[in-house]
Amino acid sequence: MVSQDLPLFLELWQNTLHWQPTQKQQQLYQALYEQILVGNTQLNLTRITEPSDFWEKHLWDSLSGLSQINLDQLQKSLKVIDIGTGAGFPGLxxxxxxxxWQVTLLDSTRKKLIFVRQIIEHLLIENAQIVIGRSEDIAREKQQRAKYDLVTLRAVSQASVCAEYALPFLKIGGTAILYRGQWSEAENNCLKTAVELLGGEITLVHCFQTPLTQGIRHCVYLTKIAETSEIYPRQIGIPTQQPLGVNL
Known part of the structure; x- marks a missing residue:
């Protein structure tokens, strides 16, 4: 396989997200890209393999969700969990x-997460770890429930389902970021009802365009303001079959 170089786009990073990778981070992103290309020959990790597409849809998009959080006001070492991480995005x-930060990558697809663990070891990413399982089960474990400052979910399920997955993991005052494509008032209303049941509130819906293809994206920010009832998350499969906030 011929190695391809990712574009640097340092000014684009800075102008859009007010951040840019160091040389070491750029090298790690390049190595991550190469590992994903190798993994794609064995597993169905991603259809996005062209360098600029990978930069925009996997790297830039992963970090876009953090652009609306005032990181200066947060403690230096956050505990983060990426639910439904798949091939490691946005977590890696x-x-x-x-x-x-300490980043936990959660997914129920064992083959993908085993490969993600190999990437973590190959790239020497010491602040990332994997957890294999369903969020409905993992969120009930004592060492996981209400232990995280930040939860990310990208392309997992409809928003109210994502909220039921996310809020049990958060500490009070923590934030969940739901990465979405389009967003509607109906979705917002369903989510608002669900989040109130889960001890949270919608604090921001941020609409923006991707920098290369000008695709419309939304990030929805939830803040946990009260303890989540022990009845949530419900048993495996129920959140997707009977989403909160729908037909209540």
């Missing part, structure tokens, strides 16, 4: 960008 780009 976040772990590389913020090496002081």
């Amino acid at each position: 780009p976040i772990a590389i960008a913020y090496p002081d």
Whole structure:
């Protein structure tokens, strides 16, 4: 396989996200890209393999969700969990960008997460770890429930389902970021109802365009303001079959 170089786009990083990778981070992103290309020959990790597409849709998009959080007001070492991480997005780009954070990558697809663990070991990303399992089960474990400052979910399920997955993991005052494409008032209303049941509130819906293809994206920010009832998350499969906030 011929190695391809990712574009640097340093000014674009800075102008859009007010951040840019160091040389070491850029090297890690390049190595991550190469590992994903190798993994794609064995596993169905991603259809996005062209260098500029990978930069925009996997690297830039992963970090775009953090652009609306005032990181200066947060403690230096956050505990983060990326639910439904798949091939490691947005979790791995976040772990590389913020090496002081502790990032947990959660997914139920064992083959993909085993490969992600190989990437972590190959790239020596010391602040990332994997957890294999369903969020409905993992969120009930004592060492996981209400232990995280930040939860990320990208392309997992409809928003109210994502909220039920996310809020049990958060500490009070923590934030969940739901990465979405389009966003509607109907979705917002369903989510608002669900989040109130889960001890949270919607604090921001941020609409923006991707920098290369001008695709419309939304990030929805939830803040946990009260303890989540022990009945949530419900048993495996129920959140997707009977989403909160729908037909209540």
